[in-house]
Amino acid sequence: MTELENIKEYEQKHLNFVREKIGKAKEKLTKTIAKAKAGQKDLEKDFYNDVRVKTSTYEGIMETGVSVRQQQQMLMQKENRWQTATRDMETLDKLDKNSYFARVDVQEDGNQTEKIYIGLASFTNPDHPDDYLIYDWRAPISSVYYDSGIGKMTYDAPMGKQTVDVSLKREIQIKDGIVENVLDTDEAIGDPVLLENLSHQSATKMKSIVATIQQEQNAIIRDTSSDLLFVQGVAGSGKTAAVLQRVAYLLYRYRGNLNPGQLILFSPNQLFNDYINQVLPELGEQNMVQMTYYQFMSCRVPHLQVETLQERFEEALDPKQQNVTTFKSSLAFYDLVNRYAKTLNQSHIQFKNIMFKGQVFISKEKIKEIYYSFNDNYTLRTRLESTKDALVKILNGHISSEMKQRWVEETIEGLSKEQLKLLYSKYGDKIGDSDKEYNFLAKRIVKQALRPVLIQIKKQRFFSINRQFAHFLKTVPQLVDLSKYQITEADWQKSVDNTIERFKAGQISMADVSIYLALFDLVTGKRPGLEMKYLFVDEVQDYTPFQLAYLKWNYPRAKFTLLGDLNQAIFTRQNSHTVMDDLKKLFDPAKIRVIKLLKSYRSTMEITDFSKYLIPDGKEIEAFARKGPKPVLAEVPTEIAAIDLVGKTVTKNNEANESTAIICKTLAECREVAQQLKAKAFTATLIQTENQRLVKGAIVVPAYLAKGLEFDDVIMWNGSAENYPTAADDKLVYTICTRAMHNLAIVSIGKPSPIFANEPKDQYELVKG
Numbered sequence: 093m094t095e096l097e098n099i100k101e102y103e104q105k106h107l108n109f110v111r112e113k114i115g116k117a118k119e120k121l122t123k124t125i126a127k128a129k130a131g132q133k134d135l136e137k138d139f140y141n142d143v144r145v146k147t148s149t150y151e152g153i154m155e156t157g158v159s160v161r162q163q164q165q166m167l168m169q170k171e172n173r174w175q176t177a178t179r180d181m182e183t184l185d186k187l188d189k190n191s192y193f194a195r196v197d198v199q200e201d202g203n204q205t206e207k208i209y210i211g212l213a214s215f216t217n218p219d220h221p222d223d224y225l226i227y228d229w230r231a232p233i234s235s236v237y238y239d240s241g242i243g244k245m246t247y248d249a250p251m252g253k254q255t256v257d258v259s260l261k262r263e264i265q266i267k268d269g270i271v272e273n274v275l276d277t278d279e280a281i282g283d284p285v286l287l288e289n290l291s292h293q294s295a296t297k298m299k300s301i302v303a304t305i306q307q308e309q310n311a312i313i314r315d316t317s318s319d320l321l322f323v324q325g326v327a328g329s330g331k332t333a334a335v336l337q338r339v340a341y342l343l344y345r346y347r348g349n350l351n352p353g354q355l356i357l358f359s360p361n362q363l364f365n366d367y368i369n370q371v372l373p374e375l376g377e378q379n380m381v382q383m384t385y386y387q388f389m390s391c392r393v394p395h396l397q398v399e400t401l402q403e404r405f406e407e408a409l410d411p412k413q414q415n416v417t418t419f420k421s422s423l424a425f426y427d428l429v430n431r432y433a434k435t436l437n438q439s440h441i442q443f444k445n446i447m448f449k450g451q452v453f454i455s456k457e458k459i460k461e462i463y464y465s466f467n468d469n470y471t472l473r474t475r476l477e478s479t480k481d482a483l484v485k486i487l488n489g490h491i492s493s494e495m496k497q498r499w500v501e502e503t504i505e506g507l508s509k510e511q512l513k514l515l516y517s518k519y520g521d522k523i524g525d526s527d528k529e530y531n532f533l534a535k536r537i538v539k540q541a542l543r544p545v546l547i548q549i550k551k552q553r554f555f556s557i558n559r560q561f562a563h564f565l566k567t568v569p570q571l572v573d574l575s576k577y578q579i580t581e582a583d584w585q586k587s588v589d590n591t592i593e594r595f596k597a598g599q600i601s602m603a604d605v606s607i608y609l610a611l612f613d614l615v616t617g618k619r620p621g622l623e624m625k626y627l628f629v630d631e632v633q634d635y636t637p638f639q640l641a642y643l644k645w646n647y648p649r650a651k652f653t654l655l656g657d658l659n660q661a662i663f664t665r666q667n668s669h670t671v672m673d674d675l676k677k678l679f680d681p682a683k684i685r686v687i688k689l690l691k692s693y694r695s696t697m698e699i700t701d702f703s704k705y706l707i708p709d710g711k712e713i714e715a716f717a718r719k720g721p722k723p724v725l726a727e728v729p730t731e732i733a734a735i736d737l738v739g740k741t742v743t744k745n746n747e748a749n750e751s752t753a754i755i756c757k758t759l760a761e762c763r764e765v766a767q768q769l770k771a772k773a774f775t776a777t778l779i780q781t782e783n784q785r786l787v788k789g790a791i792v793v794p795a796y797l798a799k800g801l802e803f804d805d806v807i808m809w810n811g812s813a814e815n816y817p818t819a820a821d822d823k824l825v826y827t828i829c830t831r832a833m834h835n836l837a838i839v840s841i842g843k844p845s846p847i848f849a850n851e852p853k854d855q856y857e858l859v860k861g
């Protein structure tokens with residue numbers, strides 16, 4: 093027997109032993125589940141018998157209530173027991189199939205060497221509960237596996253830093269109870285296993301990377317001390333993969349004190365949410381709150397249509413209006429909103445009349461007078477609250493005068509017998525005095541009729557955020573020196589007109605909606621969400637500083653993890669390093685940690701090396717040594733030839749069961765391509781909106797929706813000089829090309845874009861058709 097066979101045999105024996113114990117634990121658990129279930133059934137059956145129902149006296153009612161509660165609690169406890177046991181069973185099933193993926197041998201302070209097996213969850217020997225047969229990958233000791241080679245190393249344990257001597261690191265691949273492969277390594281995580289993992293075909297769902305987490309990714313996953321963890325990683329470096337592992341890690345580390353509802357992930361689009369939603373369940377955790385910034389905004393302004401991803405991406409602003417948008421998206425502008433809001437304490441609050449039956453009930457002038465009648469030291473919040481109180485008083489004062497109005501009398505006369513009966517039901521049966529009776533009815537009718545007014549007051553509908561927002565925008569030139577931002581007063585005025593125009597059509601731009609809501613929150617004194625403990629933003633390069641500041645304001649107690657790649661800034665087109673300066677203003681600089689990921693795991697070496705030359709800062713990108721064919725740049729004379737080429741590639745890939753994305757610049761282009769492919773009987777699904785599902789086979793998708801996703805094969809549609817004329821689109825081209833895992837082809841109708849001009853000739857295969 094070779095040494096490898098010896099090792100395999102040893103590991104198989106150990107695995108058999110562990111699985112036998114897992115089997116034993118499963119048996120025990122099956123009994124517990126059956127018992128818990130039976131107990132629950134009995135309890136349900138006896139529920140009403142056991143509850144002592146006494147309702148004749150107050151004490152009796154109280155006693156009944158307490159008794160019901162006790163029974164409910166017992167039922168819940170049993171149910172919990174049953175639920176926990178069922179969940180434990182799911183874990184055991186998982187461990188039974190794939191018990192662990194690694195082993196490290198460690199020695200601590202001259203103690204005996206311990207064999208640590210690492211898997212998806214911890215498991216102790218049912219016969220010796222102190223004996224850990226499997227350690228959860230998130231346990232402190234497991235860090236050793238991800239962080240170091242052989243020799244002395246330290247890791248963070250609950251009681252402080254621990255030093256151990258690592259004498260063996262072994263990767264173990266198990267399939268359905270059989271040890272398929274073992275690999276001893278002195279690296280952090282050996283390349284062969286990673287290589288094997290990365291050469292798989294893509295799927296419509298992302299997978300967990302638990303067995304091959306890299307050292308720098310482990311640092312991201314286990315960071316607990318930073319208020320802001322800023323991960324700047326190149327395309328395909330595993331930012332998303334690492335952050336999902338981080339979520340699972342945090343839920344484990346703070347179990348009991350942290351639940352999935354206290355973590356929120358902002359993702360680039362809905363398609364992406366769909367793509368990643370299997371990872372946490374695969375790791376045995378529940379998903380956290382997941383949304384896009386668009387959803388976060390639009391659910392708060394149901395009466396307005398927020399600019400969509402497509403509109404935002406395809407909007408072609410002239411440079412002057414671009415300056416305005418940049419200014420509106422800056423931290424300086426965020427400060428300006430705050431400064432402006434403070435001035436509202438003295439003047440210029442915008443109110444609407446409170447209306448009743450088409451008439452002014454309380455005039456806006458009157459409301460304004462009340463609002464400014466309070467002390468100078470009132471905050472905007474208390475000012476508005478006190479105004480509301482005063483308005484309710486006015487409303488109540490109106491009831492008796494309103495009761496004498498003609499319409500009330502008419503209403504009463506017009507009431508049917510049933511309606512009268514219904515109204516009287518609250519009055520009791522001692523009716524006799526007709527004046528009293530009339531007054532009672534009149535009061536009820538008036539109160540009912542005035543309810544909408546009460547709601548207007550309670551929901552502060554008399555405050556006109558629309559007018560306030562417009563007023564703010566108009567006031568901006570008086571609050572700042574616009575020339576500092578290369579904006580003239582005329583440019584500014586044009587943008588204000590534009591915003592108001594949009595408003596009239598029920599629309600609002602992405603830049604405006606955050607300003608609008610920030611102002612609304614400041615005036616109404618909305619309280620931020622204090623319960624959120626962790627916030628993650630993927631593709632942070634597409635967020636503006638204003639948006640980040642607003643997120644920070646919304647979740648002041650949350651620790652932030654921001655993941656991004658400035659080279660993929662296709663919306664904000666940021667290329668400076670001002671992002672960091674802005675972040676330093678939002679977070680305590682001492683609590684900011686920056687981690688750079690330079691190695692790209694998604695694509696083959698050939699694709700990564702090709703992508704490096706598309707962007708100015710590409711040199712620092714490191715390719716992972718996985719071989720594949722060179723990217724193809726196909727120059728064809730006509731659109732017909734291009735469609736033909738794409739169609740044939742799609743057919744070939746479909747036959748090989750590979751996923752293909754034909755990525756276009758705009759949605760219009762996608763529609764055209766999909767239609768032409770269909771006309772020629774090639775099959776490809778058009779992805780038009782982020783609400784669609786990712787499907788197997790070929791898809792046609794606009795670049796802004798392909799963000800964060802990956803495919804076996806990518807065909808970039810029409811990378812011609814005509815379609816991508818200048819370097820301004822380099823980030824977009826980079827984003828498109830880096831979606832490919834195994835094959836990349838660029839089809840260009842006519843001369844290729846100058847963005848490919850820096851590409852060394854031996855990096856790709858040029859095909860002329």
Ligand SMILES: Nc1ncnc2c1ncn2[C@@H]1O[C@H](COP(=O)(O)OP(=O)(O)OP(=O)(O)O)[C@@H](O)[C@H]1O
Pocket residue numbers: 286289290299301304305306309325326327328329330331332333334657693694799800801802830
């Ligand atoms: N340690 C790892 N082990 C195995 N696979 C990995 C590892 N790190 C990353 N990958 C794989 O590399 C691919 C890219 O990862 P991911 O999508 O997280 O990168 P990203 O940095 O978010 O990329 P982008 O910014 O381009 O969207 C995924 O298929 C992921 O599973």
